[in-house]
Amino acid sequence: MSFHTIIEPFRIKSVEAIRFTDHAEREGALEAAGWNVFLLHADDVLIDLLTDSGTGAMSAAQWGALMQGDESYAGSRSFYRFEAVVRDLTGFTHVIPTHQGRAAERILFHSTLQRGDVVPNNNHFDTTRANIEAEGAEARDLVIPEGRVPALVHPFKGNVDLAALERTLRDEGDRVPLVIVTVTNNSGGGQPVSIENLRGVRALCDRFNKRLFLDACRFAENAWFVKLREPGYSERTPKSIAQEMFGLADGCTMSAKKDGLSNIGGFLALNDDRWAEAARTLLILTEGFPTYGGLAGYDLEAIARGLEEVVDESYLRYRIRSIEYLAEKLHAAGVEILLPAGGHAIYLDARAMLPHVRPLAYPGIAVVNALYLEGGVRGVEIGSVMFGRQPDGSEQPAAMELVRLAIPRRVYTQSHIDYVAEVVIAVHRKRDELRGYRITSAPAVLRHFTARFERQS
Ligand code: F0G
Numbered sequence: 001m002s003f004h005t006i007i008e009p010f011r012i013k014s015v016e017a018i019r020f021t022d023h024a025e026r027e028g029a030l031e032a033a034g035w036n037v038f039l040l041h042a043d044d045v046l047i048d049l050l051t052d053s054g055t056g057a058m059s060a061a062q063w064g065a066l067m068q069g070d071e072s073y074a075g076s077r078s079f080y081r082f083e084a085v086v087r088d089l090t091g092f093t094h095v096i097p098t099h100q101g102r103a104a105e106r107i108l109f110h111s112t113l114q115r116g117d118v119v120p121n122n123n124h125f126d127t128t129r130a131n132i133e134a135e136g137a138e139a140r141d142l143v144i145p146e147g148r149v150p151a152l153v154h155p156f157k158g159n160v161d162l163a164a165l166e167r168t169l170r171d172e173g174d175r176v177p178l179v180i181v182t183v184t185n186n187s188g189g190g191q192p193v194s195i196e197n198l199r200g201v202r203a204l205c206d207r208f209n210k211r212l213f214l215d216a217c218r219f220a221e222n223a224w225f226v227k228l229r230e231p232g233y234s235e236r237t238p239k240s241i242a243q244e245m246f247g248l249a250d251g252c253t254m255s256a257k258k259d260g261l262s263n264i265g266g267f268l269a270l271n272d273d274r275w276a277e278a279a280r281t282l283l284i285l286t287e288g289f290p291t292y293g294g295l296a297g298y299d300l301e302a303i304a305r306g307l308e309e310v311v312d313e314s315y316l317r318y319r320i321r322s323i324e325y326l327a328e329k330l331h332a333a334g335v336e337i338l339l340p341a342g343g344h345a346i347y348l349d350a351r352a353m354l355p356h357v358r359p360l361a362y363p364g365i366a367v368v369n370a371l372y373l374e375g376g377v378r379g380v381e382i383g384s385v386m387f388g389r390q391p392d393g394s395e396q397p398a399a400m401e402l403v404r405l406a407i408p409r410r411v412y413t414q415s416h417i418d419y420v421a422e423v424v425i426a427v428h429r430k431r432d433e434l435r436g437y438r439i440t441s442a443p444a445v446l447r448h449f450t451a452r453f454e455r456q457s
Pocket of ligand 1 (some may be wrong): 051102103265
């Protein structure tokens with residue numbers, strides 16, 4: 001007998017209380033935080049959907065693995081276990097642990113990019129872009145046009161525009177040292193990339209003699225979408241699909257805080273011996289010896305175990321379905337969301353929701369703050385505050401004004417999600433009353449983390 005309900009494929013052994021606040025408390029807390037939810041105390045947040053990064057629940061087996069951690073400075077047993085798991089999954093020769101994904105990015109880009117270079121990607125995540133720009137290079141987004149239209153349904157909205165990539169590779173020549181594909185495409189709505197598209201990127205990289213790297217933070221969620229949506233993959237295991245994805249690339253950067261099911265960690269894995277040597281040299285400068293890379297031995301154990309658990313079918317079925325469940329509720333209530341649902345998050349289309357707030361009055365911030373005030377739910381703006389500031393200091397509206405509600409892995413139950421849907425729908429009903437914001441102070445780069453705002457009247 002088959003049942004309709006897809007349940008959480010775990011039971012809960014340890015719980016953490018969350019704190020209820022009233023509207024006046026939240027108003028005070030947000031004002032003190034300069035109307036930027038990044039600056040709130042997390043204790044003042046009821047349901048925290050700021051990120052799915054490092055916020056997941058580890059399994060009993062991962063907590064158990066922590067006690068197996070070997071803290072030797074060099075040659076730790078935990079490193080060799082971690083290396084074996086990453087090699088088995090990715091097939092890459094060199095496995096370099098880092099404290100998180102952006103450290104892998106910095107090490108890769110600092111050792112391979114030169115001023116004036118161009119790095120194509122479907123969509124660069126903010127730290128990826130910032131690390132490329134910090135080297136004086138250009139981060140160029142080449143997602144397919146369908147990937148830029150929030151309401152348009154397409155099975156692989158994260159795909160790279162192959163014609164645009166071909167033009168870039170032809171026109172920029174030696175200025176392109178590598179091509180990146182982000183799976184799933186976080187900045188474009190957590191949307192997957194098909195194997196067929198990855199094969200197309202690989203063929204272009206072969207033709208123009210370029211290296212191809214995956215930004216693999218959410219590789220398992222991408223593999224599950226391939227299984228569901230790409231012809232020929234329905235009988236394959238998520239792990240074998242992931243192996244095929246990695247097999248098309250020359251290396252990857254990875255944040256283990258996402259599909260590593262861990263609270264910290266990451267890695268750079270690659271085949272090129274010379275690039276690996278340069279990366280290890282930098283690693284020693286800023287992260288640590290190559291067998292720990294800024295992590296404790298026990299972190300390496302937790303990641304190794306997490307990478308095995310994340311490709312479990314019942315986990316991925318529940319994971320992707322739980323996001324889709326929230327999307328269905330919101331869509332049915334008429335809330336403007338990015339379709340189809342992403343792998344790790346729901347993206348509200350703040351531009352469509354608040355047509356009366358112009359992009360540079362930050363409609364995404366207006367929606368994020370309203371969600372917090374209404375029900376203590378914390379999301380994040382992915383729009384003109386995050387992407388509007390140009391390297392020359394000018395400001396331009398981002399391609400989309402989104403609000404991401406990222407769902408931590410294995411943390412919230414269906415009733416938490418039902419509550420979130422109620423809060424979003426309540427804010428949606430009041431959308432005509434929401435006003436824009438002005439920035440009162442902000443740093444030059446990555447301003448969304450620490451900018452302060454004031455409300456427009
Ligand atoms: N690449 C992608 C696609 C990401 O989503 C992130 C992090 C990184 C790289 C950097 O990894 O945080 O371990 O240094 N994304 C988080 C988020 C922060 O909220 O989406 P990190």
